[in-house]
Amino acid sequence: MITILGGTIVMAYGTVYSASKLHYGMLQRVLQAPMHFFDTTPIGRIVNRFAKDVDIIDSILPMLVRFWLNGIFSVLATLVVISYSTPIFIAVIIPIMVFYYLVQVRTTYIDNLYITTYIFNFYWNIISRVLVHTNNFKTLDFGLRNFTSPVRGS
Numbered sequence: 001m002i003t004i005l006g007g008t009i010v011m012a013y014g015t016v017y018s019a020s021k022l023h024y025g026m027l028q029r030v031l032q033a034p035m036h037f038f039d040t041t042p043i044g045r046i047v048n049r050f051a052k053d054v055d056i057i058d059s060i061l062p063m064l065v066r067f068w069l070n071g072i073f074s075v076l077a078t079l080v081v082i083s084y085s086t087p088i089f090i091a092v093i094i095p096i097m098v099f100y101y102l103v104q105v106r107t108t109y110i111d112n113l114y115i116t117t118y119i120f121n122f123y124w125n126i127i128s129r130v131l132v133h134t135n136n137f138k139t140l141d142f143g144l145r146n147f148t149s150p151v152r153g154s
Contacts, residue, residue: 011062011065011066013060014065015057015058015061015062018061019054019057019058022057023050023053023054023057026050026053027050028044047055079093090111
């Protein structure tokens with residue numbers, strides 16, 4: 001009962017602290033924006049964006065953190081109970097955890113490598129298409145100027 005109360009108080013203070021810190025950071029970024037940002041963006045859009053972000057921070061983020069913590073503590077409690085009732089389980093689970101960690105590190109490295117390759121490929125396609133179209137427009141413009149210029153020598 002006391003741990004539930006303590007967890008609720010810690011979550012409440014944590015969410016208020018994180019919401020105020022993130023709101024202050026958002027406000028600083030908006031106030032440091034150049035003047036043309038305020039000329040082109042309506043005030044209502046800025047206020048709606050702030051309201052949506054603060055709503056997500058206040059309602060969805062604490063729920064996700066609570067679910068994550070419940071999952072972590074449930075797994076830890078299960079491992080403690082199994083280890084207490086069957087001590088040989090510790091000798092089996094430690095190598096499995098090390099193996100799992102090494103596989104995750106390797107998989108994360110490979111995934112990041114593929115993701116960077118895809119991102120690089122995406123941006124390279126955009127840049128190459130822009131360059132090709134820019135070159136085509138220059139050629140088209142050059143051809144039209146020659147076509148519409150008066151004929152010399154006749």
